[in-house]
Amino acid sequence: MNEFSDALGISASGLRAQATRLRYTSENIANTDTPGYRRKITSFEAHVEKGRPDGTVSSGPMRLDPSALARIHDPAHPMADEAGYYDGSNVNLLIEIADAREAQRSYEANLKIFDQTRQMSSALMDLLRR
Amino acid sequence: MYEDLSVFRIAFDAARHAGQRQAVVARNVANADTPGYRSQDIEPFSLSATKDSFAPKSTRQGHLSATEPARLWSVSNVAEPGSMSPNGNDVSLETEMLRAIDADRQHNRALAVYRHAMTVLRTSLGR
Numbered sequence: 001m002n003e004f005s006d007a008l009g010i011s012a013s014g015l016r017a018q019a020t021r022l023r024y025t026s027e028n029i030a031n032t033d034t035p036g037y038r039r040k041i042t043s044f045e046a047h048v049e050k051g052r053p054d055g056t057v058s059s060g061p062m063r064l065d066p067s068a069l070a071r072i073h074d075p076a077h078p079m080a081d082e083a084g085y086y087d088g089s090n091v092n093l094l095i096e097i098a099d100a101r102e103a104q105r106s107y108e109a110n111l112k113i114f115d116q117t118r119q120m121s122s123a124l125m126d127l128l129r130r
Numbered sequence: 131m132y133e134d135l136s137v138f139r140i141a142f143d144a145a146r147h148a149g150q151r152q153a154v155v156a157r158n159v160a161n162a163d164t165p166g167y168r169s170q171d172i173e174p175f176s177l178s179a180t181k182d183s184f185a186p187k188s189t190r191q192g193h194l195s196a197t198e199p200a201r202l203w204s205v206s207n208v209a210e211p212g213s214m215s216p217n218g219n220d221v222s223l224e225t226e227m228l229r230a231i232d233a234d235r236q237h238n239r240a241l242a243v244y245r246h247a248m249t250v251l252r253t254s255l256g257r
Contacts (some may be wrong), residue, residue: 003149007156014160044164057164106162109223110159113156116230120137120152124145127241
């Protein structure tokens with residue numbers, strides 16, 4: 001029984017972490033055309049409780065991608081400099097879509113495990129029902 | 131006669147093994163994108179592990195052991211060649227699905243054995 005509640009908690013932490021990642025991805029996609037926007041990234045890490053990892057996962061601190069911003073030539077843009085360039089964002093839509101797909105796949109896997117664990121524990125409860 | 135029926139104990143141990151394995155699989159899946167995480171599994175269920183005739187007898191759980199209670203099966207890293215991703219994570223979701231289904235089936239099997247033995251007992255009691 002203890003193992004089942006462990007497993008449910010761990011799966012829930014995985015769901016939460018993937019959802020956070022998906023949120024950053026959607027923020028990035030929404031800000032693709034925002035001048036000077038740097039894409040937000042996060043890295044997962046094992047959650048440490050009382051000095052030892054307890055198996056759950058948490059998304060690490062949000063960081064900004066330090067790669068160079070795109071230089072966009074548009075002399076009519078209000079933020080353009082003398083040469084007619086302004087700094088766009090460094091969001092690459094291809095990367096964001098791939099990231100979102102991976103997050104979705106992992107989310108579904110966690111959900112599946114959660115559901116299966118719930119079924120196993122309810123089968124255990126069925127033994128008591130008679 | 132009824133105080134120590136080994137069929138119940140074996141079914142109980144098999145179900146507990148499946149539960150523990152499910153927890154390990156859940157941990158693997160949750161950490162499928164954690165950099166540096168290595169996939170884990172527990173040793174397969176076997177009858178010899180459930181006997182533990184060398185274990186000291188205690189009249190109540192917690193008298194002798196200050197350690198964690200009842201971790202019968204050891205958890206170890208399983209290296210799968212070729213599944214290591216660039217960030218040092220070697221969890222393969224497909225393998226984990228397989229393990230989860232395995233654990234689920236073993237759990238169902240153990241519960242079926244338990245329920246059946248219970249039915250036999252009930253029948254012999256005439257209820």
